[in-house]
Amino acid sequence: xxxxxxxxxxxxxxxxxxxxxxxxxxxxxxxxxxxxxxxxxxxxxxxxxxxxxxxxxxxxxxxxxxxxxxxxxxxxxxxxxxxxxxxxxxxxxxxxxxxxxxxxxxxxxxxxxxxxxxxxxxxxxxxxxxxxxxxxxxxxxxxxxxxxxxxxxxxxxxxxxxxxxxxxxxxxxxxxxxxxxxxxxxxxxxxxxxxxxxxxxxxxxxxxxxxxxxxxxxxxxxxxxxxxxxxxxxxxxxxxxxxxxxxxxxxxxxxxxxxxxxxxxxxxxxxxxxxxxxxxxxxxxxxxxxxxxxxxxxxxxxxxxxxxxxxxxxxxxx
Numbered sequence: 001x002x003x004x005x006x007x008x009x010x011x012x013x014x015x016x017x018x019x020x021x022x023x024x025x026x027x028x029x030x031x032x033x034x035x036x037x038x039x040x041x042x043x044x045x046x047x048x049x050x051x052x053x054x055x056x057x058x059x060x061x062x063x064x065x066x067x068x069x070x071x072x073x074x075x076x077x078x079x080x081x082x083x084x085x086x087x088x089x090x091x092x093x094x095x096x097x098x099x100x101x102x103x104x105x106x107x108x109x110x111x112x113x114x115x116x117x118x119x120x121x122x123x124x125x126x127x128x129x130x131x132x133x134x135x136x137x138x139x140x141x142x143x144x145x146x147x148x149x150x151x152x153x154x155x156x157x158x159x160x161x162x163x164x165x166x167x168x169x170x171x172x173x174x175x176x177x178x179x180x181x182x183x184x185x186x187x188x189x190x191x192x193x194x195x196x197x198x199x200x201x202x203x204x205x206x207x208x209x210x211x212x213x214x215x216x217x218x219x220x221x222x223x224x225x226x227x228x229x230x231x232x233x234x235x236x237x238x239x240x241x242x243x244x245x246x247x248x249x250x251x252x253x254x255x256x257x258x259x260x261x262x263x264x265x266x267x268x269x270x271x272x273x274x275x276x277x278x279x280x281x282x283x284x285x286x287x288x289x290x291x292x293x294x295x296x297x298x299x300x301x302x303x304x305x306x307x308x309x310x311x312x313x314x315x316x317x318x
Contacts, residue, residue: 116159154185
């Protein structure tokens with residue numbers, strides 16, 4: 001089961017206590033996934049299609065609780081691999097259906113379509129319920145182990161802009177984009193998604209998300225430390241090999257023994273212990289020379305070796 005399905009199943013089980021909030025949630029569900037059916041003599045109906053069984057049960061429960069309408073339910077079996085079944089809920093065109101659509105605010109008194117549900121957003125509890133219905137009807141969220149991304153999909157441009165403002169009322173910084181013929185309202189970032197789950201009341205999903213997020217962040221932190229240590233070790237080894245090569249050149253040519261005793265001491269220590277880091281060389285010398293001092297002397301030795309190598313090359317060219 002996907003993380004989106006887990007969230008939707010939890011929201012479908014959420015017992016919305018107030019009647020006003022139940023209607024707000026139902027309106028959002030129908031707005032996101034419903035299609036209007038027009039019959040004769042002023043009769044109206046609705047068809048809702050969803051792939052989530054919990055969402056289908058929630059719609060049926062709310063419709064039966066608040067309206068006296070006949071509901072037909074059908075399950076479409078999807079034979080394609082990894083495709084879920086579709087649940088089709090149909091309220092046939094009727095006078096009762098017209099009353100229902102007018103009461104929830106999707107149809108005006110003159111049977112014209114109402115594009116906005118702002119009248120349902122006056123109370124904070126109803127706004128939360130509405131967003132809960134929006135996600136169940138057309139939302140998805142990536143699994144917390146992957147990228148942090150949540151989106152709501154609608155085919156109505158005006159409605160999508162209204163949803164952005166609705167989310168912003170809860171300090172959710174929603175973005176808006178398009179994909180094919182649809183409008184995509186999206187949230188990015190773990191903090192934004194956890195706040196969204198808190199707003200809609202998906203507390204179990206929130207705990208799962210946070211637990212996975214902590215493990216993911218810790219794993220990434222450990223990986224960064226390991227990569228950093230590996231890079232530092234590689235850098236130390238490469239520097240030591242380069243230093244040893246040049247020090248041996250100075251030793252074989254006899255140039256090393258013409259240098260100061262301080263430089264000779266560091267050269268001999270590095271030749272004897274090529275695997276040690278600068279800090280380990282400091283400890284080997286009982287702290288008589290600091291890390292910066294050792295580094296300075298090794299650089300000086302490399303410079304001398306480079307100069308000697310260049311002189312030999314010039315002599316050969318002549």
